[in-house]
Amino acid sequence: MKAIVTVIGKDKVGIIAQVSTVLAENMVNILDISQTILQDYFTMIMLVDLSNMSISFSELHRRLEEKGETIGVQIKIQREEVFKAMHKI
Amino acid sequence: MISQSEITETIRMIESEKLDIRTITLGISLRDCADSDGAVARRKIYDKITYCAKNLVRVGDEISIEYGIPIINKRIAVTPISIVAEPSGDENYVAFAQVIDQAAQAVGVNFIGGFTALVHKGFTKGDMRLMASIPEALATTERVCSSVNLATTKSGINMDAVKHMGEIIKETAFLTREKDSLGCAKLMVLTNAVEDNPFMAGAFHGPGEAECSINIGISGPGAVKAALEKVKGADFDTVAECVKKVAFKITRLGQLVAYEASKRLRVPFGIVDVSLAPTPAIGDSVARILEEMGLESFGAPGSTAALALLNDAVKKGGIMASSHVGGLSGAFIPVSEDEGIIAAVEKGALNIEKLEAMTCVCSVGLDMIAIAGDTSPETISAIIADEAAIGIINNKTTAVRIIPVWGKKVGEWAEFGGLLGRAPIMEVSKFSSRNFIQRGGRIPAPITSLKN
Numbered sequence: 449m450k451a452i453v454t455v456i457g458k459d460k461v462g463i464i465a466q467v468s469t470v471l472a473e474n475m476v477n478i479l480d481i482s483q484t485i486l487q488d489y490f491t492m493i494m495l496v497d498l499s500n501m502s503i504s505f506s507e508l509h510r511r512l513e514e515k516g517e518t519i520g521v522q523i524k525i526q527r528e529e530v531f532k533a534m535h536k537i
Numbered sequence: 538m539i540s541q542s543e544i545t546e547t548i549r550m551i552e553s554e555k556l557d558i559r560t561i562t563l564g565i566s567l568r569d570c571a572d573s574d575g576a577v578a579r580r581k582i583y584d585k586i587t588y589c590a591k592n593l594v595r596v597g598d599e600i601s602i603e604y605g606i607p608i609i610n611k612r613i614a615v616t617p618i619s620i621v622a623e624p625s626g627d628e629n630y631v632a633f634a635q636v637i638d639q640a641a642q643a644v645g646v647n648f649i650g651g652f653t654a655l656v657h658k659g660f661t662k663g664d665m666r667l668m669a670s671i672p673e674a675l676a677t678t679e680r681v682c683s684s685v686n687l688a689t690t691k692s693g694i695n696m697d698a699v700k701h702m703g704e705i706i707k708e709t710a711f712l713t714r715e716k717d718s719l720g721c722a723k724l725m726v727l728t729n730a731v732e733d734n735p736f737m738a739g740a741f742h743g744p745g746e747a748e749c750s751i752n753i754g755i756s757g758p759g760a761v762k763a764a765l766e767k768v769k770g771a772d773f774d775t776v777a778e779c780v781k782k783v784a785f786k787i788t789r790l791g792q793l794v795a796y797e798a799s800k801r802l803r804v805p806f807g808i809v810d811v812s813l814a815p816t817p818a819i820g821d822s823v824a825r826i827l828e829e830m831g832l833e834s835f836g837a838p839g840s841t842a843a844l845a846l847l848n849d850a851v852k853k854g855g856i857m858a859s860s861h862v863g864g865l866s867g868a869f870i871p872v873s874e875d876e877g878i879i880a881a882v883e884k885g886a887l888n889i890e891k892l893e894a895m896t897c898v899c900s901v902g903l904d905m906i907a908i909a910g911d912t913s914p915e916t917i918s919a920i921i922a923d924e925a926a927i928g929i930i931n932n933k934t935t936a937v938r939i940i941p942v943w944g945k946k947v948g949e950w951a952e953f954g955g956l957l958g959r960a961p962i963m964e965v966s967k968f969s970s971r972n973f974i975q976r977g978g979r980i981p982a983p984i985t986s987l988k989n
Contacts, residue, residue: 535786
C-alpha cells in the first residue's frame with residue numbers, strides 16, 4: 449500500500465528531518481520526495497510505501513498529525529488511490 | 538506518479554472547498570422480519586439492523602482517515618415499514634418507528650429512513666396504518682425519517698393520499714411544535730420515488746433491492762463554484778465543460794469510497810448518487826454556483842436555466858466516473874440547508890413559485906421550506922399536488938418537504954439545527970384550494986406513461 453504525505457506550513461529548519469524520523473521509526477519507506485518554497489510557504493510531497501509499516505494506518509496518521517502540531521505545520525497522509533481516482537482514467 | 542499540482546488540487550478541494558462524501562447509506566431488507574406478532578417482528582428488526590450495520594460507522598471512519606476525505610453521514614435505509622409491519626395486525630405502527638430509532642442509535646447512525654408507505658395507486662391496510670402513525674412516530678423518535686410515495690408516471694396521482702398528507706403534515710407540525718415543527722423536516726412526500734436513494738429524508742430500501750446494499754451520496758457545491766471562479770465571463774459552453782470536469786472528479790471519489798465500503802462491509806455496491814448536496818456552511822452552497830454564473834441572486838430570472846445547465850452537466854460529468862449511477866442524481870435546492878438560498882429568501886429574491894419552477898429541472902422538489910403555521914392542510918395538499926404533477930408529466934422524481942411552523946408567521950425564522958439548518962418563513966398563496974383537494978380520487982396516469 450502506498451500513500452502520499454503532504455506537509456504545508458511556514459518554512460523553518462528541520463521539517464523534512466522531523467517528518468522522516470516519524471516515518472523511519474515506523475518502518476515507512478520514502479519512495480519519492482519533492483518540495484517547493486513559495487513566499488515563505490513550505491510544501492512537501494512524499495510518496496511512501498506502507499507495506500512494512502509497524503503500526504496501523506490510523507496510528508501513523510495520529511503520530512504525523514501530532515508531529516505537525518509540535519513543529520507548527522500541517523501534515524496529512526492519504527492513500528495514493530484517492531489521487532489516482534480523481535486524476536487518472 | 539501523480540503530479541504535485543494534482544495532489545494540491547485534491548487537497549484544496551477537500552480542505553477549502555468543502556468537498557466531501559455526504560453519506561454512506563446502508564440499505565437493509567427487513568422483509569424476512571415480518572411476523573404475525575408485532576413484538577416478535579420488532580425484535581427481529583432490531584436484531585437484523587444492529588447485526589448488518591454493526592461495522593458501518595467504524596468502516597466509514599476508517600475510510601475517511603485513510604483517504605483523507607470527510608464522510609459526513611453514515612445512515613441506514615430499510616424496507617418500507619408499511620410492508621414489514623402489515624402482517625403483524627397491529628393497528629398502530631409507532632412502536633415500529635421506535636424500534637428502528639433504537640437500532641439506529643445502537644449502531645451510531647444519525648438518521649434511518651424507511652418509515653415509508655408506497656401508495657401511488659392506492660392504500661393497503663398497512664399503508665393506512667403507517668400513514669396514521671407518522672405524526673406520533675416522528676414526535677417520539679429522533680433519527681427516524683418518513684416518506685410517502687403518492688404518485689408515479691405509470692399510475693398517476695393518488696389524490697386521496699395527497700389530501701391525507703396535508704393533514705398528516707399539519708398534525709406532525711403540531712406534535713413537534715416545541716422544536717419549530719421539526720418532525721416535518723423528517724417527512725418527505727414523493728413522486729416517482731427511487732428505491733436506492735441514499736439521501737434523507739426520502740431514503741428507503743426498495744422492494745426490488747438486494748438483501749443489503751451500499752449507496753453513496755456525494756457532494757461538492759463548493760468545488761464546483763471554485764472551478765467556475767476561474768472561468769469568469771466565459772461562455773456557457775465553457776461553463777458546462779468546467780462543471781463536468783469537477784463532477785467527474787467528485788464522482789470518482791464517491792466510486793472509490795463506495796468500492797472500499799462495499800469490500801470492507803462485505804455488502805454489494807448499489808449506486809453512487811451524483812447530486813450536489815449543499816449544507817448551511819459558508820462555501821457549500823448550490824445557490825452561490827448560480828450566482829457565480831452571473832445572477833445577482835439565486836431566484837433572479839435566469840435561475841431555472843442556470844440550474845438546468847448545472848444539473849445536466851453534473852450528471853454528464855458523473856456518469857462516466859461510476860459504474861452505477863442512480864438514486865436521485867441531481868442538484869438539491871433545500872432552502873434551510875443552503876446558506877445562499879436562505880440569503881435569497883431573506884432579501885426577497887426568491888418565492889415558492891420560483892422554487893417550484895426550478896424543481897422542473899433539478900432534483901428533488903420543494904425541499905425544507907418553512908411556511909406559516911396557520912397554513913391550511915388543503916393548501917399544503919395542493920402544493921403537493923402541483924409538485925406531483927411536475928413529477929409525473931416530466932417523468933422525474935419530485936418531493937415536498939414543507940414545514941408549517943407552528944405558531945410562526947411570515948417574516949419569522951424557524952431553527953432546525955445541524956445539517957437541517959434554519960429557514961425564514963415563506964409566504965404561500967392566500968387563495969383557497971379547498972374544493973379542489975376535497976374531490977379525492979386519482980388523477981390518471983399521463984399519456985407519456987403509455988410507452989409500450
